[in-house]
Amino acid sequence: MPFGNLRARNKKLVPPKLMITSMMDMFTxxxxxxxxxxxxxxxxxxxxxxxxxxxxxxxxxHTETIKLVLTQKGLHINNDLIAGVRKGxxxxxxxxxxxASVLYQLLEKEYAKTVQKSDAKQPKEHILLLCDxxxxxxxxxxxxxxxxxxxxxxxxFGVLKE
Amino acid sequence: MSILRKGRRNSEEDTELNMIPIMNIxxxxxxxxxxxxxxxxxxxxxxxxxxxxxxxxxxxxxEKTKMTVIVEMLKGEMRLSATAEELDMxxxxxxxxxxxxxxxxxxxxMKLNEYLQSVKRTYPASDTLILIxxxxxxxxxxxxxxxxARNFNxxxxxxxVVLSGSLG
Numbered sequence: 001m002p003f004g005n006l007r008a009r010n011k012k013l014v015p016p017k018l019m020i021t022s023m024m025d026m027f028t029x030x031x032x033x034x035x036x037x038x039x040x041x042x043x044x045x046x047x048x049x050x051x052x053x054x055x056x057x058x059x060x061x062h063t064e065t066i067k068l069v070l071t072q073k074g075l076h077i078n079n080d081l082i083a084g085v086r087k088g089x090x091x092x093x094x095x096x097x098x099x100a101s102v103l104y105q106l107l108e109k110e111y112a113k114t115v116q117k118s119d120a121k122q123p124k125e126h127i128l129l130l131c132d133x134x135x136x137x138x139x140x141x142x143x144x145x146x147x148x149x150x151x152x153x154x155x156x157f158g159v160l161k162e
Numbered sequence: 163m164s165i166l167r168k169g170r171r172n173s174e175e176d177t178e179l180n181m182i183p184i185m186n187i188x189x190x191x192x193x194x195x196x197x198x199x200x201x202x203x204x205x206x207x208x209x210x211x212x213x214x215x216x217x218x219x220x221x222x223x224x225e226k227t228k229m230t231v232i233v234e235m236l237k238g239e240m241r242l243s244a245t246a247e248e249l250d251m252x253x254x255x256x257x258x259x260x261x262x263x264x265x266x267x268x269x270x271x272m273k274l275n276e277y278l279q280s281v282k283r284t285y286p287a288s289d290t291l292i293l294i295x296x297x298x299x300x301x302x303x304x305x306x307x308x309x310x311a312r313n314f315n316x317x318x319x320x321x322x323v324v325l326s327g328s329l330g
Contacts, residue, residue: 020181020182020185021181023185024181024184024185024188027185027188027192028188030192031188031191031192031195034192034195034196034199035195037195037199037201038195038198038199053202053204054301054302054305054306055305056205056207056305056306056308056309057309057312057313058205058206058207058309058312059205060205060206060207060208061205061206062204062205062206063206126208128206130204131301132301133300133301133302133305134300134301134302135300135301136297136298136299136300136301137295137296137297137298137299137300137301137304137327138297138298140301140304141297141327144211144325145211145327148211153210153211153212154208154209154210155208155209155210155211155325156206156207156208156209157206157207157209157305157308158204158205158206159204159205159206159207159305160202160203160204160205161203161204161205
């Protein structure tokens with residue numbers, strides 16, 4: 001008896017129709033938004049977790065050549081960790097002898113490569129520096145001076161658009 | 163009548179679009195785009211550090227005098243001064259100013275902006291500013307000072323900011 005009742009009930013059941021039109025609308029809007037975001041700039045900056053970039057009114061887009069990232073814990077060059085940072089000081093970077101640091105040696109190599117490629121005595125390349133906003137000028141100055149000594153006096157400071 | 167009704171019903175069912183494949187495509191595209199989209203828009207501020215260079219020719223025309231403003235960000239104050247090869251010390255001393263900080267670590271950037279506007283009005287060809295922060299000054303404050311120096315209401319003030327360490 002109960003089975004008979006079920007059958008009779010199933011016959012009456014109409015398969016529910018999903019109203020996917022509204023969902024389609026939503027998806028279309030999201031898709032368009034994402035496509036616009038995607039096409040705005042084909043940049044791919046690998047952001048590390050322990051970095052807080054300062055906000056700025058700057059409107060200029062960066063032109064990436066060599067990327068230096070200074071987080072609270074370390075100094076990275078093109079996504080490779082080259083030195084640690086402790087108490088606002090880059091380990092292994094002596095301001096009195098910057099040429100002995102790994103940073104100088106790597107940048108010097110890069111500079112030599114660029115000179116060979118471009119056939120120019122002084123290539124007009126710069127460094128994109130992404131630096132945590134909590135760092136003091138002393139930490140930045142040591143890095144900036146070392147980079148300038150290696151042949152890169154021009155910088156672009158990476159900031160977040162306000 | 164019944165045949166007609168059936169036919170009408172069949173034609174109504176045929177007109178329904180099958181949205182499932184489109185939905186499937188959307189479901190694939192959206193997660194892909196979400197993973198590759200950047201929600202942070204990174205911009206850049208160009209700057210340089212002082213380097214040894216050959217001396218350039220000095221223009222003798224007063225209208226073309228290029229004043230270089232020097233901003234020292236110290237612990238308790240902001241020292242402003244200017245230099246130009248064409249001007250004598252007496253004229254240059256008129257541009258010397260010291261702005262005391264009201265709150266520790268918060269630099270009076272509005273006053274700096276006003277000062278830079280006045281310099282720009284007098285010497286419109288000026289475009290270079292040397293920023294000398296104290297060792298303890300935070301990077302965030304340096305960026306804010308650079309913003310204040312670069313432009314005012316979309317008008318360029320001193321777009322060439324040179325970052326330098328203090329010599330003392």
